[in-house]
Amino acid sequence: MKKYWTLVLSLVLVFSILSACSQGSPGGNASNGADGDSTSKNDGPKKYAFIFKNTGNPYGEKMMEGFEEAINEIGGEAILRAPDQPTAEGQIQIIEQLITQQVDSIVISGNDPDALQPALTKAMDAGIEVISVDSAVNTDSRVTHVNQADPEAIGRIQIEAVSEMIGGKGQIAVLSATSQATNQNLWIEYMQKELEKPEYKDIELVKVAYGDDLRDKSVSETEALLKTYPDLKAIIAPTTVGIAAAGKVLTDKGLGGKIALTGLGLPSEMASYIESGVSPWMYLWNPIDVGYSSGFTAAALVEGDMEGKAGDTFEAGRLGEKAVVEDGDGTQVMLGEPFKFDKENIGEWKDVY
Numbered sequence: 609m610k611k612y613w614t615l616v617l618s619l620v621l622v623f624s625i626l627s628a629c630s631q632g633s634p635g636g637n638a639s640n641g642a643d644g645d646s647t648s649k650n651d652g653p654k655k656y657a658f659i660f661k662n663t664g665n666p667y668g669e670k671m672m673e674g675f676e677e678a679i680n681e682i683g684g685e686a687i688l689r690a691p692d693q694p695t696a697e698g699q700i701q702i703i704e705q706l707i708t709q710q711v712d713s714i715v716i717s718g719n720d721p722d723a724l725q726p727a728l729t730k731a732m733d734a735g736i737e738v739i740s741v742d743s744a745v746n747t748d749s750r751v752t753h754v755n756q757a758d759p760e761a762i763g764r765i766q767i768e769a770v771s772e773m774i775g776g777k778g779q780i781a782v783l784s785a786t787s788q789a790t791n792q793n794l795w796i797e798y799m800q801k802e803l804e805k806p807e808y809k810d811i812e813l814v815k816v817a818y819g820d821d822l823r824d825k826s827v828s829e830t831e832a833l834l835k836t837y838p839d840l841k842a843i844i845a846p847t848t849v850g851i852a853a854a855g856k857v858l859t860d861k862g863l864g865g866k867i868a869l870t871g872l873g874l875p876s877e878m879a880s881y882i883e884s885g886v887s888p889w890m891y892l893w894n895p896i897d898v899g900y901s902s903g904f905t906a907a908a909l910v911e912g913d914m915e916g917k918a919g920d921t922f923e924a925g926r927l928g929e930k931a932v933v934e935d936g937d938g939t940q941v942m943l944g945e946p947f948k949f950d951k952e953n954i955g956e957w958k959d960v961y
């Protein structure tokens with residue numbers, strides 16, 4: 609009797625191994641390009657990697673949440689990575705590992721526009737679809753970019769806001785992320801352009817400080833601004849880490865109502881400062897949707913549904929159809945408008961992101 613069951617079990621085992629092997633390749637959607645000759649790449653679910661700027665940033669975690677949601681809907685495997693520090697070197701190491709892992713796509717929020725080019729070009733040469741999101745890499749280092757909102761509008765509204773908050777007069781400072789962050793640098797460029805308009809002639813931008821998207825450094829940079837510029841009237845922090853750190857410093861020092869704070873913040877981190885008036889209002893978009901869109905952008909490329917060229921369109925799950933448009937000598941997928949958060953609506957959003 610025992611022999612009989614051993615035989616049955618062995619046959620079942622042989623059968624399942626054979627059927628697993630036959631499900632492997634031809635049934636899957638072989639993507640075109642250089643991955644055609646790689647050995648294991650097309651077996652099993654497609655591998656979609658996401659690299660954020662650094663660990664410990666709730667904004668990055670929300671983007672990853674949206675990305676993972678998209679990849680689960682697609683039936684792929686999501687790989688979520690970030691270096692400890694927001695540096696190009698840390699991201700290069702991760703890119704090299706992902707190339708070895710033969711992922712199908714890399715979506716990256718870049719810590720530098722140019723320094724990642726050799727690693728990302730190597731990835732693309734290996735047949736990996738590379739997309740930047742949130743913080744762009746240069747157009748030679750990517751197939752396309754997923755942009756959260758129009759950078760000109762993001763820069764302009766922060767100057768309009770700060771001007772209204774301080775009555776169009778006085779010293780202001782910017783507390784940014786890292787000095788290499790493409791997204792913040794572009795937004796600051798548009799802020800500076802906006803400041804050239806005659807209506808802002810009495811506003812002086814005294815300093816752009818860098819908190820590197822690290823909480824402690826952002827706190828000490830805020831403290832340094834207050835010390836160096838005793839007449840400072842407002843701080844603009846176009847980074848969720850920076851604005852939350854500045855909110856804490858201004859609150860702890862009892863400077864609410866004396867020094868205005870605005871910028872780009874997560875409602876979950878900023879609700880108390882908005883409610884207390886330390887930050888009368890601020891802006892952002894939905895980071896979950898940004899990550900989600902980037903997942904569908906990657907899938908459309910991997911599955912060969914589009915090439916990332918201007919005029920291409922693709923389905924982005926619950927967000928509907930998205931279009932690829934021109935971006936200088938490259939392309940991008942442009943999402944919504946920045947959204948204003950104030951005392952009226954912060955309560956609705958603080959539990960969402």
Ligand code: RAM
Pocket residue numbers: 661665667668717742743785789791821846847848849872873
């Ligand atoms: C920080 C990061 C991110 C940026 C947001 C607004 O979390 O720098 O890249 O998009 O702020």
